[in-house]
Amino acid sequence: MMLPDFHATPLRLALTYMAVFALSVVLLSVITYRSVQQGLENQLRMHIATELEQLMIDYEEDGLDELRHDIAENIKGENPHRMVYTLVSPEGRMIFDRLATVPVQDGWHYIDDMHGNRFVVNKTSLKDGYHLVVGDDLKSLSALQASLRNNFIIALMATLALGTLGGVFISRRFINTVRIFEKTTRKVGRGDLSERLPVSASKGVFGDLADTINAMLERIEYLVGNMKQVASNIAHDMRTPLGHIRLRLETLERDLDGQPGQQEYCRETILMLDHSLEIFSSILRIAQIESGVRRAGFVRYDLSQSLSKILEAYRPVLEDRDIALEALVDPGIFFTGDEVLLSQAVVNLVENALVHAKGASRLVVSLARIESDIVLDIRDNGIGVADDKISQLTHAFFRSDESRSRPGNGLGLNLVSAIVQLHEGRLSFERADPGLAVRIAFAFDQS
Amino acid sequence: MKILVVEDDKQTADFVVRGLKEHGHVVDLAMDGHDALMLANDGQYDVFIFDRMLPKLDGLSLLKVLRANGNATPTLFLSAMGTLESRVEGLEGGGDDYLAKPFAFSELLARVNSLARRPPINTTETVRQIGDITIDLIRRHVTRNGTVISLQATEFRLLDFLARHAGQIVTRTMLLEGVWDFNFDPKTNIVETHISRLRSKIDKGFERERIKTIRNTGYMLDDAA
Numbered sequence: 286m287m288l289p290d291f292h293a294t295p296l297r298l299a300l301t302y303m304a305v306f307a308l309s310v311v312l313l314s315v316i317t318y319r320s321v322q323q324g325l326e327n328q329l330r331m332h333i334a335t336e337l338e339q340l341m342i343d344y345e346e347d348g349l350d351e352l353r354h355d356i357a358e359n360i361k362g363e364n365p366h367r368m369v370y371t372l373v374s375p376e377g378r379m380i381f382d383r384l385a386t387v388p389v390q391d392g393w394h395y396i397d398d399m400h401g402n403r404f405v406v407n408k409t410s411l412k413d414g415y416h417l418v419v420g421d422d423l424k425s426l427s428a429l430q431a432s433l434r435n436n437f438i439i440a441l442m443a444t445l446a447l448g449t450l451g452g453v454f455i456s457r458r459f460i461n462t463v464r465i466f467e468k469t470t471r472k473v474g475r476g477d478l479s480e481r482l483p484v485s486a487s488k489g490v491f492g493d494l495a496d497t498i499n500a501m502l503e504r505i506e507y508l509v510g511n512m513k514q515v516a517s518n519i520a521h522d523m524r525t526p527l528g529h530i531r532l533r534l535e536t537l538e539r540d541l542d543g544q545p546g547q548q549e550y551c552r553e554t555i556l557m558l559d560h561s562l563e564i565f566s567s568i569l570r571i572a573q574i575e576s577g578v579r580r581a582g583f584v585r586y587d588l589s590q591s592l593s594k595i596l597e598a599y600r601p602v603l604e605d606r607d608i609a610l611e612a613l614v615d616p617g618i619f620f621t622g623d624e625v626l627l628s629q630a631v632v633n634l635v636e637n638a639l640v641h642a643k644g645a646s647r648l649v650v651s652l653a654r655i656e657s658d659i660v661l662d663i664r665d666n667g668i669g670v671a672d673d674k675i676s677q678l679t680h681a682f683f684r685s686d687e688s689r690s691r692p693g694n695g696l697g698l699n700l701v702s703a704i705v706q707l708h709e710g711r712l713s714f715e716r717a718d719p720g721l722a723v724r725i726a727f728a729f730d731q732s
Numbered sequence: 733m734k735i736l737v738v739e740d741d742k743q744t745a746d747f748v749v750r751g752l753k754e755h756g757h758v759v760d761l762a763m764d765g766h767d768a769l770m771l772a773n774d775g776q777y778d779v780f781i782f783d784r785m786l787p788k789l790d791g792l793s794l795l796k797v798l799r800a801n802g803n804a805t806p807t808l809f810l811s812a813m814g815t816l817e818s819r820v821e822g823l824e825g826g827g828d829d830y831l832a833k834p835f836a837f838s839e840l841l842a843r844v845n846s847l848a849r850r851p852p853i854n855t856t857e858t859v860r861q862i863g864d865i866t867i868d869l870i871r872r873h874v875t876r877n878g879t880v881i882s883l884q885a886t887e888f889r890l891l892d893f894l895a896r897h898a899g900q901i902v903t904r905t906m907l908l909e910g911v912w913d914f915n916f917d918p919k920t921n922i923v924e925t926h927i928s929r930l931r932s933k934i935d936k937g938f939e940r941e942r943i944k945t946i947r948n949t950g951y952m953l954d955d956a957a
Contacts, residue, residue: 525812528834532747535837539754552948562834563917582817597886598912602925629916636919697919 299452299459303445310444314437322430326405329421330393333407336368337419341409349413356381368421369404375414384418396420462491470498477577478506517572520565527565531558567696574703579623588620588627588659592652595628599635603648606639608665613651618659620727622708630704633697634663634723642667645720657729664722675714733778733848734758738768738794739810740786744833748781751837752844765789772798772805778848780807781840784822792825799826806847810835819915838949842901849900862898862955863942865934867891876938886911887930894943894953903950927951 344352356370360381372380373387385401388394388408397403406420465483472480481502482495534555541548573579596612603610620627638648645667652661670678679702684695705712710727735752739745740763752759760775762768765788772780772794780798782791789797795807808829809822822830829843860867864877872888874881883891893910894902904923908914912922927943935941942954 524834528812529743531834532743532837536747536750539751539837594912595914598914598922598926601929602920602922605925625915628914632916632918639920 299456303448303452371418373416513572520568571703585621589616589618609647611649615653626704630701633701638665658726661725664717666720669720735779736760736777737781738762739783765794780805784811795826839903842903845900860895862895898953898955901950901952
């Protein structure tokens with residue numbers, strides 16, 4: 286059983302609710318306990334008051350001696366639950382029960398006897414200068430109080446326990462449903478627009494939410510598919526006529542043999558056309574990659590070897606530009622994917638560094654297993670990319686101001702991004718200060 | 733050479749046929765699969781150039797039929813579908829090479845010439861001799877005019893590829909595929925860089941430059957004596 290995540294809102298919610306509930310139970314218990322305690326004590330006091338009143342009536346009528354007689358009678362009864370009676374002479378001498386102290390003022394007090402037992406007493410000053418103290422043992426109360434307190438504590442514990450269990454149970458169900466939602470929407474975010482939320486996951490509010498989201502995904506899938514289809518169709522339909530134009534230009538070029546100036550002009554025109562054709566090819570490739578059909582052709586291959594081969598092919602090219610290549614490729618890393626696409630992605634990144642990393646003197650490419658991921662890292666120490674531009678790097682046709690005049694069509698990184706996404710990887714760019722660091726991470730192939 | 737071109741797109745067909753004829757080849761044209769089948773069965777061709785998308789009988793099926801009948805003529809497929817799957821499909825379907833449209837004529841020509849050479853050199857050969865260059869395939873040893881030239885692995889493979897096509901133009905794409913097994917498009921000229929390094933070892937200091945650059949097309953290893 287997974288430990289609940291304490292930062293998760295639903296758990297916090299459940300815990301908060303439970304805390305409030307527990308607090309109210311505690312409050313209720315305390316209030317009840319105290320009022321019961323108060324009530325019991327009041328009853329005791331009433332009892333004492335009644336007894337006192339009786340004694341006072343006798344005293345008023347028949348004087349001190351009668352009072353002494355009454356008290357002696359009460360004490361003589363050997364009743365273990367009898368009240369306590371003390372008569373204090375004007376000299377301060379205590380008659381009958383002994384108390385630890387004699388209260389000074391008239392009224393209710395709490396005092397102990399000689400054995401340390403606590404009593405609630407009422408002191409009255411008599412006309413003769415004597416003082417009458419009548420009271421009762423609080424011990425009878427405390428047993429009841431203790432029992433009551435224990436019951437309340439048990440009730441509170443039970444509440445807390447049940448509350449915790451209930452809270453955890455409810456929040457787990459809640460979290461599970463949310464997790465399902467999260468998993469699905471994450472897949473959609475990765476580009477798999479055919480994913481849908483399982484409607485059976487929940488009823489009620491979640492069920493309605495699932496329906497709404499699914500409807501939304503349906504629409505998005507349709508619109509995007511439509512859009513991609515249009516882009517694909519355009520690219521495809523443009524290639525044929527442009528291809529024909531290219532053939533004609535080549536024929537023209539051949540016919541211009543003997544007119545080198547014109548021929549060169551023609552050749553340059555062909556190159557311009559090739560640039561446009563390349564854009565359409567890239568669009569089509571990206572569309573094909575994003576459609577996910579290429580997943581069917583995934584194969585397990587030696588990624589380390591493939592990467593090393595590419596890097597060694599590019600080493601002299603980099604050296605010619607005074608860029609030292611540092612290849613840190615861990616051997617034996619296998620991966621299931623499309624080798625051609627991944628190679629293209631690597632090539633695009635290396636060539637990007639070659640073309641756009643002004644002032645770079647070093648390119649470090651590493652492939653390693655880090656925890657549960659396969660991580661490919663490509664970093665240069667060139668001019669780098671401004672922070673505000675980094676987020677735009679993979680957008681189609683993005684060219685930064687510095688690069689606009691350089692070769693390229695702005696689709697290279699868009700293609701890399703599509704390829705990485707197809708393989709369910711993560712692509713990130715960071716400033717390498719100096720330079721740019723590109724990182725691609727794939728979840729490690731367990732097979 | 734006698735070449736059969738099967739292409740239903742008129743523009744492309746004219747372009748290819750005209751270009752091949754200008755280079756001295758004898759060319760027949762068919763514009764659908766059935767006509768192609770007839771011509772292919774009757775004539776003795778050195779190379780087939782088939783478009784994949786054809787009316788009546790598509791290029792892939794056409795070749796399958798011919799191969800089943802024992803026709804082993806080297807075949808180049810042309811296709812508007814440039815995907816790698818279609819390339820693999822074509823090659824596994826009996827094709828010997830595959831070119832995506834639009835293509836440069838020089839690319840087509842270089843590949844056709846290369847195909848016509850098949851079966852190429854004796855594959856049990858252990859030593860190749862190109863002019864004064866001796867390539868020992870077992871020991872991976874190269875000498876020119878007696879002088880030992882030490883080459884790195886890639887440089888050796890590059891030289892060997894050029895040697896196997898000695899006297900013929902090989903394009904950059906052919907080199908990328910044949911030497912590195914790369915099926916992607918590099919923007920920077922890796923091939924040029926490696927050729928340049930190879931040149932500095934093979935040609936420098938020798939009277940005759942054997943590694944030639946053919947503008948806008950590719951490279952060639954000169955095999956003149």
